[in-house]
Amino acid sequence: MPVFTELTDYMNFQDYLSEEEKLVRQTARQFVNEQVLPIIEKHAQEMSFPRQLIKPMGELGFLGASLPEKYGCAGLDALAYGLLMYELERGDSGIRSFASVQGALVMWPIYSYGSEAQKEHWLPRLARGEAIGCFGLTEPDFGSNPGGMRTRAVREGQGKWRLNGTKMWITNGSIADVALVWAKTDEGVRGFLVEKGTPGFSAPEMKGKWSLRASVTSELVLEDVLLDEEESLLPGVTGLKGPLSCLNQARYGIAWGALGAADACYECALDYAKTRIQFDKPIASFQLQQQKLARMVTELTKGQLLALQLARLKDKKKVTPAQISMAKMNNVHVALEICRSARTILAANGILGEYPVMRHMANLESVYTYEGTHDIHTLIIGQEVTGIAAFS
Ligand code: TGC
Ligand code: FAD
Numbered sequence: 001m002p003v004f005t006e007l008t009d010y011m012n013f014q015d016y017l018s019e020e021e022k023l024v025r026q027t028a029r030q031f032v033n034e035q036v037l038p039i040i041e042k043h044a045q046e047m048s049f050p051r052q053l054i055k056p057m058g059e060l061g062f063l064g065a066s067l068p069e070k071y072g073c074a075g076l077d078a079l080a081y082g083l084l085m086y087e088l089e090r091g092d093s094g095i096r097s098f099a100s101v102q103g104a105l106v107m108w109p110i111y112s113y114g115s116e117a118q119k120e121h122w123l124p125r126l127a128r129g130e131a132i133g134c135f136g137l138t139e140p141d142f143g144s145n146p147g148g149m150r151t152r153a154v155r156e157g158q159g160k161w162r163l164n165g166t167k168m169w170i171t172n173g174s175i176a177d178v179a180l181v182w183a184k185t186d187e188g189v190r191g192f193l194v195e196k197g198t199p200g201f202s203a204p205e206m207k208g209k210w211s212l213r214a215s216v217t218s219e220l221v222l223e224d225v226l227l228d229e230e231e232s233l234l235p236g237v238t239g240l241k242g243p244l245s246c247l248n249q250a251r252y253g254i255a256w257g258a259l260g261a262a263d264a265c266y267e268c269a270l271d272y273a274k275t276r277i278q279f280d281k282p283i284a285s286f287q288l289q290q291q292k293l294a295r296m297v298t299e300l301t302k303g304q305l306l307a308l309q310l311a312r313l314k315d316k317k318k319v320t321p322a323q324i325s326m327a328k329m330n331n332v333h334v335a336l337e338i339c340r341s342a343r344t345i346l347a348a349n350g351i352l353g354e355y356p357v358m359r360h361m362a363n364l365e366s367v368y369t370y371e372g373t374h375d376i377h378t379l380i381i382g383q384e385v386t387g388i389a390a391f392s
């Protein structure tokens with residue numbers, strides 16, 4: 001598999017990065033080149049998550065990277081965090097997914113809605129990769145519409161809660177030490193931290209995926225799980241806005257990350273087109289192939305500029321959920337198109353694991369769906385511009 005030393009930067013956006021942003025990106029790129037690319041194809045073929053990468057990711061500060069140093073995190077700005085996601089997903093969407101779930105969907109809600117004791121107990125361990133987290137919102141019958149969830153938590157005497165329900169499609173589920181489970185209560189939706197090994201709780205792994213094969217996806221089964229309120233209940237939020245606010249963090253990371261996968265495919269296709277000879281010429285000399293490459297680099301660049309502005313808004317705390325939806329929707333869509341186009345340039349070789357193209361393409365089919373499908377983000381933007389919700 002070819003290893004490329006620099007990211008695609010047609011509009012020279014890197015000239016305006018701070019020293020810290022450059023360092024984070026470079027560190028993540030080196031990590032991916034040295035530790036992810038040599039092993040990822042084998043893991044994807046064997047359908048296993050490379051758990052040996054968790055500790056190094058923790059040591060490098062990649063987990064919960066935008067949270068404060070007080071809890072053992074790197075305290076990165078939004079742009080540095082986005083570039084980190086870009087580089088990780090250039091390796092594989094499964095690696096970025098692991099970091100997204102750990103940081104944006106488990107550590108961020110504990111930081112934002114947890115008690116001080118919960119923060120001190122979980123955040124440093126999660127940051128170091130000594131504990132793994134997962135985020136349980138989706139259910140077998142409620143994906144795009146999590147408000148319909150059936151998982152239920154009821155108060156059981158003084159300071160206790162009883163949880164029943166099933167979650168599905170949960171990244172990291174079977175390897176997680178702690179699951180953040182969202183459940184309906186009489187007060188509205190609440191978040192509960194459920195530790196591995198709690199009686200009545202299990203997390204069977206889902207098998208047979210053709211996408212995100214180097215990532216663990218699981219069910220969460222909760223049968224009369226008895227929880228202590230102080231340890232488990234996130235006190236700081238009630239209502240669907242709890243889980244949906246976490247998604248803003250993760251969707252932001254995906255808007256950057258998907259472009260990393262696209263960059264890997266574009267670079268691979270460009271390199272291949274310049275060296276593959278047909279009709280006595282490199283295929284890069286044919287107009288039809290140049291058109292594909294020009295389109296790919298243009299869409300990649302437009303996606304980067306969209307994500308850059310999103311980063312600026314996010315750091316100024318001015319970003320809206322619908323703006324994040326636009327970037328997630330657009331960037332995953334163009335990333336998938338870029339990967340598909342790259343596959344056509346590599347033709348038969350494009351389906352081989354020797355090149356990263358088909359793996360990225362298959363991964364992005366999941367990315368297109370999770371964290372809100374392309375359709376749902378379209379409707380979120382539609383609601384923003386018309387003032388009319390068209391979800392139901
Ligand atoms: P709606 O009535 O619109 O909203 C309910 C309450 O939530 C608030 N809200 C938000 N708050 C913060 N950020 C957001 N993005 C928010 N969106 C909504 C809203 O203001 C309201 O608050 P309040 O105080 O008035 O109660 O809710 P709805 O039921 O009509 O649903 C709207 C819809 C469809 C947009 C929402 O349900 C949605 O986003 N659906 C998509 C579900 C989704 O994205 N699931 C992702 C699961 S996690 C995952 O996929 C992880 S993959 C990880 C990986 O491996 O990388
Ligand atoms: P559905 O909601 O059943 O949608 C089916 C189709 O109908 C889609 O095309 C959708 O766009 C369309 N549709 C639905 N509603 C509307 C509407 N109102 N208008 C128009 N079209 C509509 N979830 C978690 O909670 N945690 C995780 O860690 C997690 N990880 C995941 C990992 C993977 C690999 C995958 C594939 C999914 C993961 N998910 C996770 C679940 C993911 O968030 C859901 O799959 C996603 O929200 C869509 O739900 P669904 O698959 O049930 O599709």
